[in-house]
Every structure is written in structure tokens, then in C-alpha cells.
Amino acid sequence: MLYKLGVDLGGTKIEAILLDENFVVIERKRIPTPKNDYDKILDSISSLVLDLSKNTSDFTLGICTPGAISKQTGLIKNSNTQCLVGRSLKEDLENKLDKKISMENDANCFALAEATLGVALDFDLVFGVILGTGVGGGIVIDKNLHSGRTNIGGEWGHHTLHRNGNPCYCGKTGCVETYISGPSLENQWTMLTGKSQPLPEILSNIDNEIGKKWKTNFLENFGYGLANVIDILDPDVIVLGGGLSNIDFLYTEGKESVYSKVFSDSIDTPILQNKLGDSAGVFGACML
Numbered sequence: 001m002l003y004k005l006g007v008d009l010g011g012t013k014i015e016a017i018l019l020d021e022n023f024v025v026i027e028r029k030r031i032p033t034p035k036n037d038y039d040k041i042l043d044s045i046s047s048l049v050l051d052l053s054k055n056t057s058d059f060t061l062g063i064c065t066p067g068a069i070s071k072q073t074g075l076i077k078n079s080n081t082q083c084l085v086g087r088s089l090k091e092d093l094e095n096k097l098d099k100k101i102s103m104e105n106d107a108n109c110f111a112l113a114e115a116t117l118g119v120a121l122d123f124d125l126v127f128g129v130i131l132g133t134g135v136g137g138g139i140v141i142d143k144n145l146h147s148g149r150t151n152i153g154g155e156w157g158h159h160t161l162h163r164n165g166n167p168c169y170c171g172k173t174g175c176v177e178t179y180i181s182g183p184s185l186e187n188q189w190t191m192l193t194g195k196s197q198p199l200p201e202i203l204s205n206i207d208n209e210i211g212k213k214w215k216t217n218f219l220e221n222f223g224y225g226l227a228n229v230i231d232i233l234d235p236d237v238i239v240l241g242g243g244l245s246n247i248d249f250l251y252t253e254g255k256e257s258v259y260s261k262v263f264s265d266s267i268d269t270p271i272l273q274n275k276l277g278d279s280a281g282v283f284g285a286c287m288l
């Protein structure tokens with residue numbers, strides 16, 4: 001039997017899972033991510049892989065990472081886990097484990113997991129969206145990832161929504177991420193109210209004039225961002241993941257905002273909440 005071993009390398013935890021060929025979970029483990037120490041991260045991933053594979057020799061190994069792997073250099077780029085940036089994580093792990101590895105970023109793994117085991121199982125062209133600390137996306141066509149010539153396929157979080165808008169860590173201004181990520185929504189709340197509050201608190205306090213303004217801006221930016229994606233990709237379904245995917249109004253007023261901005265007189269693209277939650281990364285890694 002060919003088993004599938006997946007590892008999700010997150011900012012706070014590393015999770016590993018072993019599936020049999022029918023995608024049944026055989027074993028699952030999670031450990032804290034060593035803080036800003038590349039060698040310790042390598043050691044942790046290796047020991048998890050060796051532990052879960054101790055009773056099987058025949059398995060595929062996929063890893064879900066924060067950030068993308070540069071097609072030119074093989075090095076990690078665009079990662080918010082800083083000690084990974086500029087490192088050849090894939091090659092270093094392959095040498096350490098003496099095994100071939102498939103590696104993709106978390107948004108791609110999310111999209112692949114939802115397209116193969118989750119809410120988008122019955123759809124051909126899936127656009128998976130991560131809305132959380134950052135804004136990412138992944139494209140899956142007929143159960144295969146479309147990562148693109150430059151490995152940035154689906155990265156709608158860094159397309160420009162407002163020229164000369166908010167500065168972004170990527171070096172540009174006005175990126176989608178600087179308007180509808182969790183931290184940027186909290187910043188906009190602070191600018192409107194003078195108060196610094198976490199997103200759940202903000203969401204329970206928007207039934208007033210200022211709250212409505214905040215929400216309207218959010219819906220407009222969400223709408224233009226995803227309408228642009230639909231105009232170019234026209235996916236069969238959009239699946240939302242990440243912490244903000246729990247916000248109910250994104251599936252009602254948010255969807256209407258998107259529809260009103262798409263270049264078509266009729267549109268019914270489903271915008272659905274994910275099914276796998278936090279587990280999408282590690283299941284997606286298995287599917288690579």
C-alpha cells in the first residue's frame with residue numbers, strides 16, 4: 001500500500017499526518033514550531049517524518065510551507081516565517097531524509113485539500129482563498145494545482161486594489177492584503193474610532209454609524225478583489241479559508257458585493273466556507 005505523509009509547517013505549530021491510500025488517517029501528531037531557528041525546524045520536521053513513517057517504507061511526502069518556492073533559485077520567498085526566507089528548505093530536507101519531497105505554500109495546499117477532500121469536491125476549477133493574517137490564494141484545475149510559470153498563480157493578495165494606497169511589506173502600495181487581512185481591518189478600525197480592538201470584538205460592535213462605514217469599506221474591497229479574480233479566472237467555485245472565513249456576512253453581503261462588480265450581467269459563482277478548517281494544510285500536503 002502506498003501511504004501519504006503530509007507535513008504542515010506553520011508559524012506556531014508543525015503538524016504531520018499519515019494517510020492510507022483511501023485517505024484514512026493512520027496517525028497524526030503536532031509539535032510547536034521552534035522559534036526563528038532554521039536548523040531546529042529542519043530537525044523537527046525530520047523527526048516527525050521518521051516517527052510517522054516508522055512502520056512503512058512506501059510513502060509519498062508532501063510539505064506545506066508558509067511562502068513560495070522560487071522557480072529560479074529553489075529558495076523560499078514571501079514567507080512570514082522569516083528564518084525560512086532565502087533558504088533551500090526542500091533540498092535541505094531531501095538531503096536530510098534521503099527522500100524526494102513535494103512542497104507548496106499554505107494557500108495552494110488549502111485549495112488542493114478543499115478540491116480533493118473538502119467542500120469543492122464536485123467542482124472542476126477551484127479558487128481557494130486564505131483570509132487571515134495575510135491574504136493568499138490557490139488555483140486547482142481538475143484536482144491539479146496550477147502554480148504558474150513564476151509560482152505565484154492565485155496570489156490575489158498582492159494585486160493592486162488602490163494605486164498609491166496602503167504600503168505593503170512586498171514593496172508595493174495598495175495591495176488587497178493591506179485592506180482585507182485581519183491586521184489591516186483592525187488598523188482601519190483604529191483609524192476610524194481611535195480604539196485598538198481585536199477583530200472579534202470589532203465584529204460584535206458594528207451596528208452603528210462608524211461600524212457601518214468600516215463594514216462598507218471591507219465589503220467594497222472584498223468585492224473588487226474577488227470580482228477581479230472572477231473576471232480573469234472565472235472559477236467554478238471560490239472557497240474561503242483562514243480566520244476571517246468565519247465571518248457570516250461574507251457569504252451574503254460579501255457575495256453580493258463581488259457579484260455587483262463582475263463583468264457579466266448574470267453570475268452565480270458559489271462562494272463557500274471551507275470544510276476542513278485548520279486541517280486543510282496538512283491534508284493538502286498529502287495530496288501534493
Ligand SMILES: [Zn+2]
Binds near residue numbers: 157158169172177
Ligand atoms: Zn503586497
